[in-house]
Amino acid sequence: METKIFKREQLDEAVSLLREGGLVAFPTETVYGLGALATRDDSVKKVYAAKGRPSDNPLIVTVADEAMMRPYAKEVPERAEKLIKHFWPGPLTILLLAKEGALPESVTGGLPTVAFRCPDDQLTHDLIAKLGYPIVGPSANTSTKPSPTTAQHVYHDLKGKIAGIVDGGETEVGLESTIVDLSVNPAVVLRPGKITPEEISQVLGEEVLINRGQVSDKDVPKAPGMKYRHYAPSAQVYVVDQAETFDKLDLDASCGVMATSDLLENLPVPEENKFNLGKNLTEADHNLFAGLRYFDDRPEIKSIYVEGFDQGEESLAYMNRLNKAAGGHHV
CATH class of the missing domain: 3.90.870.10 (DHBP synthase)
Structure with a gap:
């Protein structure tokens, strides 16, 4: 077709x-x-x-x-x-x-x-x-x-x-x-x-x-995005909860990093392994899926570390999608 x-x-x-x-x-x-x-x-x-x-x-x-x-x-x-x-x-x-x-x-x-x-x-x-x-x-x-x-x-x-x-x-x-x-x-x-x-x-x-609950395998979800793994590239995604944790990660050529511009600036990874989420949460909302897709087209990338946000209700949507992409994996 x-x-x-x-x-x-x-x-x-x-x-x-x-x-x-x-x-x-x-x-x-x-x-x-x-x-x-x-x-x-x-x-x-x-x-x-x-x-x-x-x-x-x-x-x-x-x-x-x-x-x-x-x-x-x-x-x-x-x-x-x-x-x-x-x-x-x-x-x-x-x-x-x-x-x-x-x-x-x-x-x-x-x-x-x-x-x-x-x-x-x-x-x-x-x-x-x-x-x-x-x-x-x-x-x-x-x-x-x-x-x-x-x-x-x-x-x-x-x-x-x-x-x-x-x-x-x-x-x-x-x-x-x-x-x-x-x-x-x-x-x-x-x-x-x-x-x-x-x-x-x-x-x-x-x-x-x-709603903060999980839908069991035998139940029919009332809405999309409630039951199955979503939004995930082939590589394993990890949510980085604290900005300072990036400095402690053992990042090599198989690692991709998605973070805001200030965080990315001094991280010791190749530029092609960085994806800029923008300056703030609003820009990160806009760029999250594009970043996951960027690394999904890179088969040499095995792990993707993504900046998490804790900004109350404003960050609910971003963290909902990121947690599903990561399958609950946090560092």
Whole structure:
């Protein structure tokens, strides 16, 4: 299969491929998603096959606006309307009770809930609006690998497996959206992202919990990223909790280092074995997946040491992704 790269002026061709049941990757402000018609079971199953993704892992339904979401939700409670008004379009995914029979089980994982997201990207808004139906939108990468933040990342992983990629340039945020579960009370953040639990709590005017538990092998996760190893390159990743620990590491030519610019400056490793995460946590959020992919293309790199952050809710998303990439390995 040829995988075509589409620019804005070729959007109609991408829409036609989706309408015919094909897979088309699309940009968002967070990471690139892998699109298929959410109402077609055969199309959705192609997503699992292309990604090599476990079929019990539910998918996010990506919509152009709230009106497109409503036919697929059992109800849209006032709490959801508040969050939609404040954060959509944007990096917030909202889990609601699904309207029975409205979506195939391949989307919901057989659960009574479904996650909805309206990304802040004009290209993707136009793509879905032209299509007239919601699309599923898991990250457009091989399952367990770092999420893609450029069209080139998607092409690297899925060339020959999907019909096309809408190229919107490099993503802005770099980490997947926050997922908040509104099917329970109080609301629970299932996956941290740029929008923090505190921000959600302020808009709702109520307490918001944070899920810190693990999903067992026999359970179906309520949202993506809760159960399986994620975001990981081939080399073993280690989280470096304290900046001073870098000076004590025995770093050789098989080691890669990902850290902020001040830390990297004086580390005794070759320049090609360094990846600059930026000056601060915000820039590190943006660059984390790109760094993991940089070293994943270097087979001589066997270990990757990555700077950790301890900045409360602001660093929840970064540390969530990094811990999953490292499989819990810290130094």
